[in-house]
Amino acid sequence: MEPDRNPYLWDRTGAPDPELQRWEQLLGRFSREAPGLAFPARAGRTSKRWHYWLAAAACLLMAVGVGLRFAWQPGRDWRVVALSGAPRIDNLPIAAHGRIGVGGLLETDGLSRAKLRLGLMGVIEIEPNTRVRLIATRAGRHKIALESGTIAARLWAPPATLSVVTPSATAIDLGCAFTVQADAQGSGLLRVTSGWVQFQLDDRKAIVPAGAAALTRPGVGPGTPFYEDASSAFRSALERLDFGESGYGDAGALGLVLSESRPKDILSLLSLFRRLPPSARGMLFDRASQLIPPPAGLTREEAIAGTNVPGMDAWWKKLGLGDAKNWLVDWRDVFR
């Protein structure tokens, strides 16, 4: 160990060191507790055409920034910011900031929250009582596991940049903002606030648009997307179809879903076409046609048989939900 030749440096005892005091004064402004200071101003003459140079520089920065934004060294640590309390990374509390590596576990207790930064591509807020593990990270593909709790993700990146693995389904962003909950038993809830999210377990998929939600159950996977302001009868009947013992053969539940559906609930009805047996699709077609008529060229028989994919796609488009989010245009989402 080196001799203690400067006690002021160690614990601010002894004779003050003027240079160290100066550094304390200057750098202390960067503390999180400090009011802060501005980026240094550049002295010099101001050109009347400064704004043209500024605009050109902004364009150049944007072009370079978009290119660099998605660059990512494989296995690179993610930045973690403690929003409140003392979140823990691999069982160690972090004071304010930290980093989590591949395989690392980030935990919050009932009083703590944290934020994961995915470079400039997005942020993931970790709500209280949540366990999140970083599974993989490389350019264009990042994967975390939500073991339990709640996270809220906002992304500005090409589709499928982030996957959130829950015990019973995986949420894959399609350029979006969303929250995912998972309870201790492995059940979960996805809520999409912007764009679209694909929620899937093996071949069972739900494509969930902004404003909608989807449940998931262990061993089953995601249910049918729905709007949370639907009637409770509609929601409970849909849950019976998705997760009940009789499954999609529950005629009573299907009847309730159809009778309780509002025009906007056609989202759920069209989503059910792939899940219901052909014998039940006729009723589905009839009710959905009352809510929003199918496009010309799509017949009842084709919808039941599933033989007119372009026709079904055209029906989906009539819902006005838009295509998968244009993340490049909707860049402001990342700042919301």
Added chain:
Amino acid sequence: MEQLDPDTSVPTAASPNDEEAWFVLAEVRRLPEAYRETLVLRFVEGLTGPEIAELTGLTPGSVRVNLHRGVELLRARLKGGTR
């Protein structure tokens, strides 16, 4: 050891010594990681050596070495007239 990240502090209000502060901070950021983190905790966050050791889990001896060597390196770089 947890890593402090000076980038997360983004000051916003102006003051007379801003330019010098940013210059010193830039030199701190160029230091080797172990020295940089220790000096950030000492001069940015205002912790003492014992507090840094407690926070980071490093031994007091390691913190002392990082502080002394980091400060010597920072002094040399600031005197190097790179401004």
